[in-house]
Amino acid sequence: MNIPSQIVTLLAGIILTLVSLWYGQNHHLLPIAASEVAPLVDSLFDTMMVIGTGIFLLVNGILIYSVIKFRRDPNDDTDGPPVHGNIPLEIVWTAIPAVIVLGLSIYSFDVYQAEGGQDPMDHSVAHHGKNHTQMAKMSGAAVAAPLIADSQGVDATPLMSEDLPPKQEAPALGTVSPKVGDSTKPTEFVVNAAGMQYAWLFTYPDTEVVAGELHVPINRNVLINISANDVIHAFWVPEFRLKQDAVPGRQTEVRFVANRLGEYPLICAELCGAYHGAMKTKIVVESQADFDTWLQTQIASAEVGLDRAIATTPATLTEVEYLAPYAKEIGVTAGVLQQLQPAAAKSVHAPSIS
């Protein structure tokens, strides 16, 4: 049967498009989506998968077809046809990718906008009145204040907003306090997160509760103020599709609305030393009632824990003893929390290397 080549090309194009469209929606690569922005990121990825699958099939299809069809006859020593270019074709394959990447840029910008990333007015004082006063109070070398504040080895003290390094906002476009998440909505719930080798410490400023795992109520606009005590860490919740580095000397923030009950891994994604792989905890998204109950237990056990902290000499704990619970991925409880103290003592020498 002799089918005209245009028909064959058309059919191949249609099949390629259909396969790409199908695979872009059915790749099963993404984990559960548990925050409000996650579905937006996911559909962006699906779109890129459709385009990517199409390009992949096109390129590899041409290669495989060529290998089969254009093999040289071993006895044929002549050259192929002397085609050295085709301007309209070259314009097409320059223009189409250009349009695709510009489209993807615009789409990505849109998703980023919805995540609350790009807000030109966000660096204005109105949004950060409180931090503005901090900036007046802490200038110059005082940037290091939170780093040396722990020199007494009492790291389990709550990380209050005053202890956070200031947001470094330049007056114009050059804002350097990185943030991710929608800051246009009113903040309903604040947690201060401090990264240190090799744990996260979460402080609930209203109650001064300190915890090693992050509990947040569902469907609330949560703001996490992130700081780092020693080296760079990164706050990553794969199920939220959000990540923000914790940079020593400056405050960063993540905002999210968790909309699915459950426990999700909270991972340090920036290499922070030998036990980087063990630096993870969990984020628990629970109903307001469950959250309140948990908070009350924390307040109660914190008091007990503080007594025990005074009674023991945590400095004698070795690093391994300290880290054992993390390696086994046991959630950090108030009882374990006191063991964080040698880490704090350890972290103190980090900034003092100068």
Next chain:
Amino acid sequence: MTQAAQYQEKANLLAHGSEPENNWRQYFGFSTDHKVIGIQYLVTTFIFYLVGGVLATLVRTELATPESDFVSREVYNSLFTVHATVMIFLWIVPAATGGFGNYLVPLMIGARDMAFPRLNAIAFWIIPPAGILLMSSFLVGAPGSGWTSYPPLSLISGKAGEMIWILSVLMLGTSSILAAVNFIVTIVKMRIPGMGFNQMPLFCWAMLATSFLALVATPVLAGALILLSFDLIVGTNFFNPTGGGDPVVYQHMFWFYSHPAVYIMILPVFGMISEIVSVHSRKPIFGYKAIAYSSIAICGLGLIVWAHHMFTSGTPPWLRMFFMITSMIIAVPTGIKVFSWLATIWGGKLRLESPLLFAMGFISLFVIGGISGVMVASVPWDIHVHDTYFIVAHLHYVLFGGSVFGLYAAFYHWFPKITGKMLNDTWGKLHFALSYVGFNLAFMPMHKLGIEGMNRRIAEYDPKFAALNLLCTIGAYLLAVSTLPFLVNVCWSWAYGKPASDNPWGALTLEWMTTSPPPVENFEADPVLATGPYDYGMGSRATQVNVPFSDPHSPGLSAGPSSTLRAKADPVVAAMPSDRQGESNNR
């Protein structure tokens, strides 16, 4: 033998030299011959490639199981840090630019050596001590803060190892800068008469763009590393937040070099692929100028995309958007190259031997790295996958599936010229099959791992990722084994292989217009361009030329493009495609 190749070879009969005497001692000394230096680079860097491969295998062995049970966590961090440093600074960059660049550029442009032969030798002899220095760091506690060496972590983990790392990378950077100066001067000033920029082989275009990038970007890395070493040993506070320094400034300076470094590693390979695809498809390269100028476009754009490595770090939103758009636009010139190669292959007469297999393997794997590259350029997606195995997969598709497959293609293609012996094609095909399967097995599953939540640079991981990681490790072992056929093939063929003719592939570029291996000064007489570098299939011209193509006594009277016989280039034999008006009427 095709007609185009016959024309070119006939015109260059005089340029043929006699085979050089083989003196193995020169390969261990301070030779100023670019060919000796090229071989020195290739052999040295390949040894370091094997070292880096052993480190990679150790890393994958640790990751075969979720627990940290093979090496200590500190050693694990050193393994991946040194692995990356070796593969980038001691293998891909020096092998592609120093090795093949040195060997091929003077031959391709008809020069007798590089512009600054002694500088060239110095650039090479910096490499072995720097490499040995880096390896020696394992004696004092190797650097373990990643090849990025971000402060403050790099300032507090193992000072001796970190300092050795800085010194070693500074030396390798210096070597790279020296080589870059040499290439630019050589390519701009030393082409034979009649070879304008648009008659240069595309590999020379790629080397020009690469050298420019290396020259502009490498000093910034040197600056960053010198400041970092002050922080490390003198106690200054450039990047140390405790004293008011800013770790994010280091990241900017580091990536200002290290993103262009990706193009330093891939652009020369693009050039090699352009050569190989055209020769082995027996067709002119499709869209010469588009490929040549897209190298320049990549070079320019490559300098303004660095902050896409810092989307989750200290970058303000508007900066994230700027770098997202520039990073995505780089896909356009890269796409032009890929489509041009496909169009070159399309309808050709493919000689499906090892060089073309590796070149086609390069295209099929690099395109995956390119697609995931556009994905990670998108800020919202990068915020999710930054510092995960998705990035590990992406970078290996670009640097292994891309650069290393391209380098292998180049080894198979130019080995006959370099050694005068043919490589065994059956072993070559076995090598290709093992590498291709092993590579995809090792790195394809990493995409899924990263998306699902496995972060990179970790010695232990969530047991739910165990199955895919085991698959990756098996693939990595296969990849390690795949090197053996190549090693056996090279060693055996070099000693006992079938002697290669001067132009075994019937190519048109000038390196094939001399003996294999070439004599000390490359050509006995200046070579001439009777045809363009890619004029395959253009030999059959109806119009006969009355003057001989070459005249042994007075070359100026021959019909070459440097002929004094005519004021205007003959449209039939003109070397510049733009001068060939009416050529189709002649056919």
